[in-house]
Amino acid sequence: MYKHILVPTDGTRLSDKAIKSAASLAAILGAKLTGFHVLPPYNLAISGYEIAPVVVFSPAEYRKATTKSAKAALDKVEKAARAAGVRYESLIVTSERAWEAIVQSAGDRKCDLIVMASHGRRGLSGLILGSETTKVLTHSKVPVLVVR
Amino acid sequence: MSYKRILVPVDGSSTSKAGLKEALKLARTPGARLRLLHVVDESPLLSLPEAGYAIDTVIDDLKRSGKALLANVAKSVAAQGAKCEIAMVESVGQRVADQITADAKRWRADLIVIGTHGRRGVQRLLMGSDAELVVRNTTIPVLLVHGPQVRPAKAKR
Numbered sequence: 136m137y138k139h140i141l142v143p144t145d146g147t148r149l150s151d152k153a154i155k156s157a158a159s160l161a162a163i164l165g166a167k168l169t170g171f172h173v174l175p176p177y178n179l180a181i182s183g184y185e186i187a188p189v190v191v192f193s194p195a196e197y198r199k200a201t202t203k204s205a206k207a208a209l210d211k212v213e214k215a216a217r218a219a220g221v222r223y224e225s226l227i228v229t230s231e232r233a234w235e236a237i238v239q240s241a242g243d244r245k246c247d248l249i250v251m252a253s254h255g256r257r258g259l260s261g262l263i264l265g266s267e268t269t270k271v272l273t274h275s276k277v278p279v280l281v282v283r
Numbered sequence: 284m285s286y287k288r289i290l291v292p293v294d295g296s297s298t299s300k301a302g303l304k305e306a307l308k309l310a311r312t313p314g315a316r317l318r319l320l321h322v323v324d325e326s327p328l329l330s331l332p333e334a335g336y337a338i339d340t341v342i343d344d345l346k347r348s349g350k351a352l353l354a355n356v357a358k359s360v361a362a363q364g365a366k367c368e369i370a371m372v373e374s375v376g377q378r379v380a381d382q383i384t385a386d387a388k389r390w391r392a393d394l395i396v397i398g399t400h401g402r403r404g405v406q407r408l409l410m411g412s413d414a415e416l417v418v419r420n421t422t423i424p425v426l427l428v429h430g431p432q433v434r435p436a437k438a439k440r
Contacts, residue, residue: 136308156424163285163312253418269415272399272427278305282424 136164141246143171143237143271146208149252149283156282157250158215167222169244170212172205173233202227234270241277250280285312286424290392292320292383292413295352298430302398303356305428309396310365317367319356320386321349322379329376346371380416387423396426 142157144150154170161168177197192200209225216223226244230236241249251268272279291306293299303319310317323345328338353369360367370390372382387395399414418425 136311160285272415272418276429278426278428280424280426281418283422 137161137166137248138164139167139169139244139246140248140250141169141171141237141241141244142212142250143173143233144208144212145172146204146211147252150208151211152282153250153252154212154215156280158212158219158221160248160250160280161216161221162219165221166248167224168212168216168219169246170209170216170223170225171237171240172208172225172227173236174201174205174227174229176229176231232270233267234274237267237271238274238276241275247277248280249275249277250282253281253283285315286394287312287315288318288390288392288394289315290318290320290383290387290390290395292322292379292395292397292417293352293356294321294324296398296430298398298428300398301430302396302426302428303360305426306396307360307363307365309394309426310360310367315366317360317365318386318390318392319353319360319367319369320383321353321369321371322382323349323371323373324379325374326376326378342373346373378413378416380413380420383413383417384421384423387421392423394424394426395421396428398428398430 137160140157140161142150142154144154157168160166177192177194205227209227213223213225226240228236228240237249240246249271251271253268268279268281272281286309289306289309291303293303306317309315323342325342325345328341349371353371357367357369370386372386374382383395383397386392395417397414397417414425414427418427
C-alpha cells in the first residue's frame with residue numbers, strides 16, 4: 136500500500152481538508168507524509184514596479200513574505216502529522232507552475248500517492264492550487280486522491 | 284479514517300482495470316468492501332438513427348455484456364480475497380459520471396476509485412472525461428488512477 140504520501144498545501148482551509156485526510160491515511164498505512172508548498176518566483180510584474188513609482192516588494196521582502204506564508208502552510212501539515220504520529224518532512228519549491236512542481240517532486244521523492252483538495256485559489260502569497268489540481272490529475276503518474 | 288465503502292466503476296477498459304487494481308489494494312484493509320458499478324451507457328446509441336428500430340436489442344446486448352463483465356471482475360476480485368458486490372445501472376439520458384456520483388451517494392460510498400482516462404476523448408486530453416466530471420460532482424473523496432499510457436498508433440508504411 137502507499138508508503139509515502141505527498142500533500143501539497145496552499146495554506147487555505149480547503150487544503151486543511153486534504154491535510155487531515157492525508158495524515159489519517161498515512162497513520163493507517165504507516166506511510167510517511169511530505170508537506171509540499173509551491174512558491175511562485177519573484178517577478179517584477181507583481182511588484183507593481185512598472186505602474187507605480189514605489190516598488191511594493193523588494194526581492195528580499197518578497198522572499199520574507201512568501202517564506203512566512205509557506206512556513207505557516209507547512210506548519211499545519213507538520214502539526215497534523217505529529218498528531219497522527221506519522222513520519223513527516225516538508226518541501227518548498229519555487230516554480231511558475233504549481234502542478235509541474237507537484238508532479239515532479241512526487242517523482243523525485245518517490246511518493247506513491249498525492250492527496251489534494253479539489254478547489255483552491257490563486258494569489259500573491261503562494262496560494263496556488265485548485266485549477267492546478269486538474270493539471271496534476273492529468274500529468275501525475277501516481278494516484279491522486281481528491282478530497283473536498 | 285480508513286475507507287470502508289469503496290465504489291469502483293468498471294467498463295472493461297484498461298484504465299478502469301488500473302482503477303480496480305488500486306481499489307483492491309485499499310480493500311485489503313479489514314472491514315473494507317468494494318462495490319463494482321457498471322453504467323450501461325446508452326448515449327452513443329441515441330445519436331445513431333440506425334439504432335432506432337433495434338435500440339432495445341442493442342441495449343439488451345449492452346446489458347448482457349455489462350453483466351458478463353461485472354461477473355468476471357467480481358470473480359477476480361473474490362479470488363484476491365476482497366469482499367465485493369456488483370451493481371449495474373443504465374445511463375437513461377444522463378451522463379455516466381452523474382450515474383456514478385448518484386450511485387455513490389445512494390450506497391453511501393466513502394471513496395470512489397476511478398481510472399483516468401475512461402473510454403472517450405483524445406489521448407492527450409486526459410481530463411474532461413467522466414473521471415473529471417465525477418470529481419466535480421461529488422463531495423466524496425475520489426482516488427484517480429492513471430491507466431497505462433496509451434501510445435498513438437504508429438503510421439503504417
